[in-house]
Amino acid sequence: MSSFYSPEGIQVEAPVFNTLPRLPTPLGSFLYTSSYFRNLSVVDRLTALPLFQALLEFDADEETYASYDAMSARELFRKAGVSAKLYREFLQPILLVTLFAPGEQLSAAAALGALYYYVLAHQADFDVFIFKPWLELINSQGCRVLGNNRVVDVIHDDESNKITGIVAMDGSGERTVYDADVVVFAVGVQAMQRIVASSPALAGRPEFATISNLGTVDVLATRLWLDRRVPLKNPSNVLAGFEPTTGATVFDLNALQNEFADEPGSVFEVDFYHANQLLPLTEDAVIKKVIDSSILRFKGAVTLFGPGSHQHMPSTTTSFWNVFMLGDWLQQGPGAHGARGLSQEKASVTGLLAANAAASSLGLKSQVEVLPVEEDEAHIAAGKSAAQTLRQAARAFGLRSPFL
Ligand SMILES: Cc1cc2nc3c(=O)[nH]c(=O)nc-3n(C[C@H](O)[C@H](O)[C@H](O)COP(=O)(O)OP(=O)(O)OC[C@H]3O[C@@H](n4cnc5c(N)ncnc54)[C@H](O)[C@@H]3O)c2cc1C
Known part of the structure; x- marks a missing residue:
């Protein structure tokens, strides 16, 4: 399970979808998280529905992709009528931890790609995996x-x-x-x-x-060794809303990595994305109530x-x-x-x-098979092709997508 925290506490929890019966996307994500949303009403969540058209058409061809790329994610969500609350409490945090920047600074095409890949394409895609060093x-x-x-x-x-x-x-x-x-x-x-x-x-x-x-984005990575165990409800957590343009993830390393399983105190990895205003802070201002810590500053390290x-x-x-x-x-x-x-x-x-x-x-036979991500589910593939046909017909009449 992963939790999304705002200053008011847990907003939503994402169960490990892999273990649940598979439903067509986005129904699985919608239904299985339904009981876990604490503050976001169904009405707020349903305001995301018009985004579905954008998701089906944004990467149909280079021209459409470039049009979506020229627009900010925030502008797209506004045009689609996404509620301020859904944006603030769910979409913005997802963008901050997947593309490391707030919606007003991100291309709508990149944001749709991240939302589709991480949340919607297939029910199990939002589960968190850890890669071993090679x-x-x-x-x-x-x-x-x-x-x-x-x-x-x-x-x-x-x-x-x-x-x-x-x-x-x-x-x-x-x-x-x-x-x-x-x-x-x-x-x-x-x-x-x-x-x-x-x-x-x-x-x-x-x-x-x-x-x-x-452009680039600044990131701050902190690792905190506490003097006692502080239990977290879930091992991986997303924080948003504490600073207007910064998101963070908190990983409970005792639970996630064997190396820290037997530590007497909690070991947390707390990473801040789009941390531009946090980088100049002194170490002391960053650390509180910890027995050991490591702070790494990544100025301009990741791509905007x-x-x-x-x-x-x-x-x-x-x-x-x-x-x-x-x-x-x-x-x-x-x-x-x-x-x-x-x-x-x-x-x-x-x-x-x-x-x-x-x-x-070099004339060598390629050695590695690169597996594609799972194919679009049948109803999404059909929706994409219908969106393509409609767009071509609309273009013939000089009409454009409502988002472009
Ligand atoms: C704080 C933080 C938290 C993150 N959290 C996650 C996460 O939870 N999950 C996730 O999937 N991704 C996460 N990411 C993103 C992930 O780290 C990157 O996607 C990934 O590391 C990119 O891999 P890479 O090999 O392309 O580049 P890098 O990992 O950046 O490796 C590039 C290497 O090139 C070396 N190098 C630089 N300049 C030169 C030079 N001139 N000559 C030779 N070598 C050079 C560097 O020393 C470095 O070793 C996080 C990133 C950051 C900064």
């Missing part, structure tokens, strides 16, 4: 992971349109060149902006230069899926035939794999796609 596996395959080395430039061969080497700099400032058959960039948006800024060969290519247009951002985001392939990209900030429009939002799952899936593309660029 470092040992990577080492066991004969790879070498170099810590404390930053890529600062690339070596470019004009004739073959290839990046033939990577320039890395260690902590002492010493530079080493590594020859490369293929290059896969697996860094976050801010790191990529820095690499592009110091690599003329990359800066000269439009798909890399345009990355500098992407802002209105109009889609056009500046990279995709797996680049204009260099041997250079590929991955990350949770890659383009996610029509035709992209179904994993969405600022999540480890999207990072992982885009990583597998980049690895396959890199392998086939």
